[in-house]
Amino acid sequence: MKHYDYLIVGSGLFGSTFAYRAHKIGKKCLVIDKRPHLGGNVYCEKIEGINVHKYGAHIFHTSNKKVWDFVNSIVEFNRYTNSPIAYYKGKFYNLPFNMNTFYQLWGVKTPAEAHAKIEEQKSIAMTQMNAEGITEPRNLEEQARILIGNDIYESLIKGYTEKQWGRKCSELPAFIIKRLPVRFIFDNNYFNDCYQGIPIGGYNQLINGLLDGVETRTGINFFENRTQWEKIANKIVFTGKIDEFYDYQFGKLEYRTVRFEEEVLETTNYQGNAVVNYTERDIPYTRIIEHKHFEMFGLEIEKFPKTVITKEFSTEWKDGMEPYYPINDEKNNTLYRKYENLAKKEKNTIFGGRLAEYKYYDMHKIIEEVLNIDI
Known part of the structure; x- marks a missing residue:
C-alpha cells in the first residue's frame, strides 16, 4: 500500500495549487520542500512589520477572471498597481x-x-x-x-x-x-491585465490557504533519499529542475540567477516607489525594491518608522546557486526537449512549473495551468 496519492516535490505556486485541488477532492497528499519554509519563490519574511519578498518582487496580474476569483477565494488581494x-x-x-x-x-x-x-x-x-x-x-x-x-x-x-x-x-x-510595449497615452500601469494586486498580509497567506489541511515537510531534499520517496505515493508531482530529475544524463541546463542585498533603513520612505530600475551599465544592481510600498499606501507608510529595501544583482548561475531564469536560447531549448521527451513517457509523474518545464512563468499562468489539469 502506498501512503499517499500524491507526493508533491516543491511548495511553490504550482505544487501548492495542485495540492489544494487534490486535497479538495479527497486525495491524500504530502508536500516536501528542500527549503526551510513553504512557498517557493513567493515566500515573504516579516521584517520590521513589513512583508519582504525574499526571492524578488512578485506582483500578481491576470485577465483570467477564473484565476483571479480563485486566488481571491483563498485570500483577498489589495489594489497595488505596478508602476516601476x-x-x-x-x-x-x-x-x-x-x-x-x-x-x-x-x-x-x-x-x-x-x-x-x-x-x-x-x-x-x-x-x-x-x-x-x-x-x-x-x-x-x-x-x-x-x-x-x-x-x-x-x-x-x-x-x-x-x-x-x-x-x-x-x-x-x-x-x-521582438516586441516592446509602447503606449501613446499617459499611463504608468505596467501591466495591461484587468486584475492585479498583492495578497493582503503577504504571499504566505496565499500559500498557507492553499496548503490548509495538507501534510507538509520542509528541509527535505527529494534526491537525498529518492528511492524512499518514490515508494510512498501513487504519483509524483515534480516542480524542480527537470535535468536533475534525470540525473543530468544529457547535460545541464543553464540559468541566470539573482543575488539579493537586503537593508533595513532608519526612514519611513526611501525611494517613494516599490520598484526602481537602474538602467546604467556602471551601476551594478538592476533594481531596488522597497517592500513597504507593495502593501502600504498613503499615510499608512508613515506608521512604520523603518523601511526595508533589496538591491538585486543579476548573476551567472553555477552549481549550488538558486536557478531563476531559464536561458531559452537554441542550445538550451534543444537540450530541454530531450528531457521533455523522457518526461512525456512518465506515467506516474507530473512535471510543472518554471524549472520542470524550463520556461519563465508569470504566476497567473502557473495557476491557470494547474486549474486545467485533470487530477
Whole structure:
C-alpha cells in the first residue's frame, strides 16, 4: 500500500495549487520542500512589520477572471498597481514606455509628436542597417533600435539588459526583444491585465490557504533519499529542475540567477516607489525594491518608522546557486526537449512549473495551468 496519492516535490505556486485541488477532492497528499519554509519563490519574511519578498518582487496580474476569483477565494488581494520607475544618469523615467516617458526624454506633449520622434529614430536605424547590407536584425541591439529608436534603447534598455543577461546586447539574440510595449497615452500601469494586486498580509497567506489541511515537510531534499520517496505515493508531482530529475544524463541546463542585498533603513520612505530600475551599465544592481510600498499606501507608510529595501544583482548561475531564469536560447531549448521527451513517457509523474518545464512563468499562468489539469 502506498501512503499517499500524491507526493508533491516543491511548495511553490504550482505544487501548492495542485495540492489544494487534490486535497479538495479527497486525495491524500504530502508536500516536501528542500527549503526551510513553504512557498517557493513567493515566500515573504516579516521584517520590521513589513512583508519582504525574499526571492524578488512578485506582483500578481491576470485577465483570467477564473484565476483571479480563485486566488481571491483563498485570500483577498489589495489594489497595488505596478508602476516601476527607471533611473538613468540622475533622472527618473516612467515605465513602461508611455507619454510620460516621451515627455521626460524629449519634451513632446502630444501622441503625434511622440510618434513622429520614434518613427524618425527608427528610420535612422533602418537606414544605417541597410547601408551595411543588413536586412534582418542579427542581435538584440539592432532589433531594439528598429523597434524604438536610439534614445530609448541607450538610456532605458541597453545597460539594464546587459546587466540582466551578463552579455552585451550585440551578443544577445534578437528574439529576446521582438516586441516592446509602447503606449501613446499617459499611463504608468505596467501591466495591461484587468486584475492585479498583492495578497493582503503577504504571499504566505496565499500559500498557507492553499496548503490548509495538507501534510507538509520542509528541509527535505527529494534526491537525498529518492528511492524512499518514490515508494510512498501513487504519483509524483515534480516542480524542480527537470535535468536533475534525470540525473543530468544529457547535460545541464543553464540559468541566470539573482543575488539579493537586503537593508533595513532608519526612514519611513526611501525611494517613494516599490520598484526602481537602474538602467546604467556602471551601476551594478538592476533594481531596488522597497517592500513597504507593495502593501502600504498613503499615510499608512508613515506608521512604520523603518523601511526595508533589496538591491538585486543579476548573476551567472553555477552549481549550488538558486536557478531563476531559464536561458531559452537554441542550445538550451534543444537540450530541454530531450528531457521533455523522457518526461512525456512518465506515467506516474507530473512535471510543472518554471524549472520542470524550463520556461519563465508569470504566476497567473502557473495557476491557470494547474486549474486545467485533470487530477
